[in-house]
Amino acid sequence: MIQDIAPHVFHNAYAQKRSIQRGDKILCFDQNQILLYKNKNGEYDFLGFDASIATGLFYYLFSVDQTAYFLLDRQYLTNKIMMKCTFLPIQIFREFSSASGFPMIIITGYHIYHWLRKNRFCGCCGHKTEYFASERAVYCPQCHNIIYPQIAPAVAVAILNGDKILLAKSAQGNFRRFSLIAGYVEVGETIEQTVHREVKEEVGLEVKNLRYFQSQPWGLTGIEMLGFFVDLAGSNKITLQKNELAEARWFSAHEIEPDLSLHSLSYTMIETFRKKYE
Ligand SMILES: [Zn+2]
Structure with a gap:
């Protein structure tokens, strides 16, 4: 998953902030795009700080090992920087392995950028x-x-019915792969109530035996995802919430394609199921 970057260590404590120095990295976003530097081998990297770009206001984000990452507003970008860098869609993170740290750095940097951008005024x-x-x-x-910073709790739910798992496709956005039932925790609700409510709303099923799996920060949408395996209780008849989901059905392990990217908690849970029952 994106947070699994060992042996690298992610230091998110703001108390560790320091001034920018040579070798530190710069993150710059323009809405849903990130500025990346293309090195001599044609590989993308984050822009490194040196004296030639010592202009602008650098906001400390976090560190990975000894390298600190700073946010730079795009108004400070010079022609010199733009000659060696380019803005790319934020989804570029999917092209890097979690272990490289790139997805975690891009997604978490974006979370902080987006929060600051929305709160420039009281x-x-x-x-x-x-x-x-x-x-x-x-x-x-x-x-x-x-x-x-705003962090919204949300749940991902793997509903098991014997050796089958329920997977669903969203009706919204560009993400059209089969995944788990998921949704935000609402005001005045416990995490357990969210699990039952989301499952009931989206596919009309009752569930029992909630088993907490793992959690994951997902800064693209500012959420902290909590994963649960649950068992079907009662009828297996799916009633689709059509404005949320395009399709939902029960899958056997052999019907699921192995997923090697595993950036997200949902896919880690699906893969955990697949390996158990394949
Ligand atoms: Zn005020």
Whole structure:
């Protein structure tokens, strides 16, 4: 999964922030695109900091091993930088292995970029916000409102019926592969209630025996995904929520193509099922 970058170590504590120095890396986003540098071998990399680009405001993001990553607003990009870099769709992360650290760096950098972009002004009084010095937060000097990064809990549910698993295709967006039932935790709800509600809403089924599997940060949508295996309780008849799902059905392990990318928690769970029953 994207967070599995060992032997590299991801340091997300804002308290470890420091000034940018030679060898550190720069992340720059333009809506859903990321700036990448193409090296002499034609491989993409993050833009490294050196004296020739010592301009602009660098916002500390996190570190991987000893290398710190900084966010740079695109207004500071010079022609010199643009001659060796290009903006690419954020989905470029899928072309790198999780172990390389690239997907984690791109996705988590994007999460912070998107949060800062949405909070340039205070939601309470409308005043321009400032970076908070001691924590990862933005601060309103007018009304003292502090805004922390937003992380939304969500669940991914693998529904098992004996040696079969329920997989579904979304009716929305460009992502049209079969995956697990998933959804956001709603206000006033426990995680367990979310599991039951999402399954009932999307495919009309009752489930039991909730077994927590693992979690995953997924900054593209700002969520923390919690994975559960559950067993079918009662009828296996699927009633599709058509505005959410295009298709849903029961799969045997041999019907599932092995997935080697495994960036996401959902695919790790499907692969765990496939290996158990193949
Ligand atoms: Zn304010």
